Amino acid sequence: MRRVEPLASKESKLVIGLMSGTSCDGIDASLVRIVGSGLDSRVEELGFVFLAYEESFRQRLLLLAQGQGGGGEELLMAGLRLGELFVQAAKRVCDEHATPYDRIDLIGSHGHTLYHLPQSREYFDSQVRGTLQVGEASLLAEAFGCAVVSDFRVRDMAAGGQGAPLVPYCDYLLFRDTEKDVALLNLGGIGNITIVPKACRPEEVVAFDTGPGNMVIDALVWRYSDGLHRFDEGGSMARGGAICYALLSRMEATDDYLSLPLPKTTGRERYGELFVEALEKKRLELSISESDLLATVTEYTALCVLRGLERFARRMPDRLVVSGGGSHNTTLLLSLRHLLPHTEVLTQEDLGHNSDSKEAVAFAVLANESVCGKTNTLVGATGASHPVVMGKILLC
Secondary structure, three states: OOOOOOHHHOOEEEEEEEEEOOOOOEEEEEEEEEEOOHHHOEEEEEEEEEEEOOHHHHHHHHHHHOOOOOOHHHHHHHHHHHHHHHHHHHHHHHHHOOOOHHHOOEEEEEEEEEEEEEEEEEEOOEEEEEEEEEOOOHHHHHHHOOEEEEOOHHHHHHOOOOOOOOHHHHHHHHHOOOOOOEEEEEEOOEEEEEEEOOOOOHHHOEEEEEEEOOHHHHHHHHHHOOOOOOOOHHHHHHHOOOOOHHHHHHHHHHOHHHHOOOOOOOOHHHHOHHHHHHHHHHHHHHOOOHHHHHHHHHHHHHHHHHHHHHHHOOOOOOEEEEEOHHHHOHHHHHHHHHHOOOOEEEEHHHHOOOOOOHHHHHHHHHHHHHHOOOOOOOHHHHOOOOOOOOOEEEOO
């Protein structure tokens, strides 16, 4: 096995970042060159690939995320299968960009979240809280012979944080501005936003999950297309419907997540199958069409962003930069622009970046901070009692 110089002292590194999000559609893999660390970090994305999950495996992951099925044996098997798929994704991004595997210095793997429990629950006379990301990182270390950082979120939770959101640390490093208030909205399965006031210090950054991103939209599209489509491409199905404002108001009035104080995060446990079933029942009661419900849910996704900004931002941002799968939904972008008339709403592409790779790039950056021994959380985002160095490190 090859030997490498200590990573902390290596000025320039080739790093792979891997991410499987709450949309549960597949794995994002980014190949980046990172020079330096901390506020001096310079990040160049060299390549990106997406590895889609087979539908049968995707459906099983969704079932496991609902707490249905599976015991220790299946959790083991799911983690090992995901580990194999992460290896495939990492190799593919190298292959497609002519990078030998033995040139990779470091891999940062988020894994796949099967359950997120930010609020305490009683378990055998104890109060427990935590998060479960699976995808065996040892398989990556063996395949590439390099250091791998994984399982980031649990360290922040041990320090009293929510274990999320984690991307804001990278938002601050890479997008802070001396003249503009910038907000960065990632629309994966869940919407999460980072508010970076102009010329701010790290402790002034505010970040939180806004509510549903693509998760509810995707579930409805899957249902209404009889499994032929996983998402509303370009927002075309929602664009063919009309917003039902009676239902929109009811959704807002009954969604207690919007009124929670910071820090706050959410996931499939709140906006999963039960939430979708309730919406479908209400659609039938109101006699509105499937496309009308999609239009309403799309508007609600944007409305949750507005309510979060109204409540937690010092002032409306000068610029909102949208990333993630939802950035390709033009109907959703139009809703954001309508609700935020005084904010410049852009996508990552408008700034020369890739909307789809943002989270994968972020975990490459977080891994680099880990091996450099630098704290890689923002307590204003996660609510932890102090910054920590996240990630479990496998050295080769």
